[in-house]
Amino acid sequence: MRIIYALTLLLSLSLSAPDADADTLTFGVVPQQSAKRLAQLWTPIFNYLSEKTGETIRFSTAHDIPTFEKRLLAGEYDIAYMNPYHYTVFHQVPGYQALAKQKDKRIQGIVVVRKDSPLTELAELNGQTLAFPSPAAFAASIVPRAQMGLEGIHITPKYVSSHDSVYLGVSRGFFVAGGGVMRTFNNIAPEVKAQLRVLWRTPTYTPHAIAVHPRINAETVAKLRNALLAMNDDPEGRALLKAINFQGIETAQDSDWDDVRALKIKLLDDLLQ
Structure with a gap:
């Protein structure tokens, strides 16, 4: 089959x-x-x-x-x-x-926010809509969403097709936060990265x-x-x-x-x- x-x-x-x-x-x-x-x-x-x-x-x-x-x-x-x-x-x-x-x-997922965001803890994302690359993006989506679920943080995921789209959407204020990984975050356009900061990091994996x-x-x-x-x-x-x-x-x-x-x-x- x-x-x-x-x-x-x-x-x-x-x-x-x-x-x-x-x-x-x-x-x-x-x-x-x-x-x-x-x-x-x-x-x-x-x-x-x-x-x-x-x-x-x-x-x-x-x-x-x-x-x-x-x-x-x-x-x-x-x-x-x-x-x-x-x-x-x-x-x-x-x-x-x-x-x-x-x-x-080791791969590490991150949740990013705008650099000028007042948010300092993952729990403050409760009730918000967050950007993710796709449902099965491992460190950028699966692991952060699982952790938020464990902590009782209820968010609405919005899937935007790529890591770059997440970073751009957050930098432009379309989303309060979004998921990515350190490698792609370090590889985005400098003018986009300059507008963002890492709020939270996942554990590391192969x-x-x-x-x-x-x-x-x-x-x-x-x-x-x-x-x-x-x-x-x-x-x-x-x-x-x-x-x-x-x-x-x-x-x-x-x-x-x-x-x-x-x-x-x-x-x-x-x-x-």
């Missing part, structure tokens, strides 16, 4: 998804920021990896996170950069396997996964892993990683995300039925 559903999704998405040559590896990046911004940041990395591996690696994303989730389920991306919760889900179906992750990094679809052969996987790790020792590679606020790359294995599995999040369970 899961296989049939995934095939159905793949067919339904083929009209809206970019075409790719059979010899091209499509690398999907979770749309935490605008497609234009992500392309600016990641395309140079994919050009670098293409040169080092001899494979053609093409940037791809989706217009919002729910669409990205559907494309992961359909196995549309050969390689994908996905949030920790997404990895635990899409490792099950269609079977994405962790390849690498950001080195010496960060986003770089994972490969099971159809990718072992030889190609090995070339990708070696090229990613080699970036750590190459000045050009380090500069490219710095542009996305990575201090480095390290190998990853499936069990690295057991801390996320321990949270027993069920949000996307229906997607796998």
